[in-house]
Amino acid sequence: ILNVEQSPQSLHVQEGDSTNFTCSFPSSNFYALHWYRWETAKSPEALFVMTLNGDEKKKGRISATLNTKEGYSYLYIKGSQPEDSATYLCALSADFNKFYFGSGTKLNVKP
Amino acid sequence: GAGVSQSPSNKVTEKGKDVELRCDPISGHTALYWYRQSLGQGLEFLIYFQGNSAPDKSGLPSDRFSAERTGGSVSTLTIQRTQQEDSAVYLCASSQGLADTDTQYFGPGTRLTVL
Numbered sequence: 001i002l003n004v005e006q007s008p009q010s011l012h013v014q015e016g017d018s019t020n021f022t023c024s025f026p027s028s029n030f031y032a033l034h035w036y037r038w039e040t041a042k043s044p045e046a047l048f049v050m051t052l053n054g055d056e057k058k059k060g061r062i063s064a065t066l067n068t069k070e071g072y073s074y075l076y077i078k079g080s081q082p083e084d085s086a087t088y089l090c091a092l093s094a095d096f097n098k099f100y101f102g103s104g105t106k107l108n109v110k111p
Numbered sequence: 112g113a114g115v116s117q118s119p120s121n122k123v124t125e126k127g128k129d130v131e132l133r134c135d136p137i138s139g140h141t142a143l144y145w146y147r148q149s150l151g152q153g154l155e156f157l158i159y160f161q162g163n164s165a166p167d168k169s170g171l172p173s174d175r176f177s178a179e180r181t182g183g184s185v186s187t188l189t190i191q192r193t194q195q196e197d198s199a200v201y202l203c204a205s206s207q208g209l210a211d212t213d214t215q216y217f218g219p220g221t222r223l224t225v226l
Contacts, residue, residue, distance in 0.1 A: 030211075031210075031211030031212070032211045032212045034214065034215075042219070043115075043202070043217035043218060043219050043220065044154075044202075044204075044215075044217045045217075046214040046215070046216075049212050049214060051212060089153070089154065091215075093211040093212070093213075094211065096161065096211070097142050097159070097161060097206065097208055097210075097211060097213065098156075098159055098167060099144065099156070099215060100156070101146075101153055101154040101156070102153060103152065103153030103154075104153050104154075
């Protein structure tokens with residue numbers, strides 16, 4: 001079992017603020033790290049898949065880094081917008097396609 | 112193409128009744144997952160099907176929970192003698208199942224309420 005921790009549990013920011021949150025894991029005994037975005041009343045949607053070679057991914061105002069040596073991934077949102085309000089989930093895939101999810105960071109962006 | 116679908120979208124049942132939740136994965140996806148999210152909690156893994164291999168049932172919380180996947184496609188999650196603590200959103204996801212970088216695609220979920 002892989003233990004995935006996310007912090008903070010929730011975050012409230014003003015529109016236009018940049019923010020980041022953390023996914024941490026005790027070992028790099030996995031194959032890939034996934035970030036998902038889960039809006040209320042919708043299904044989780046994939047944002048990024050990151051492999052173990054120290055990836056950095058970017059999609060518009062959202063980017064993610066992975067540091068396997070120190071056991072964390074950061075998700076950054078630049079210039080937060082109200083539509084960014086969602087729960088952001090981190091998951092490790094290992095054991096041939098089994099996913100281990102963190103409990104998520106709930107982001108609320110106030111207009 | 113069509114995404115993952117789940118039915119029903121909402122289910123209200125009385126304590127002690129059995130319920131069946133259905134998942135239709137994306138066509139061609141060999142891996143299928145069931146999760147649940149209880150109020151205020153994260154995603155809890157329940158069961159995982161991969162091709163013709165025996166399913167990984169390590170996340171099922173009790174023997175009241177079971178799941179089948181017929182013909183490598185549709186899956187049914189059955190909860191017998193439901194309890195109030197079974198109330199949650201039950202999510203199904205599928206992936207191509209070829210590599211650990213494969214993305215999981217989630218269905219809209221079934222909200223189960225046990226009175």
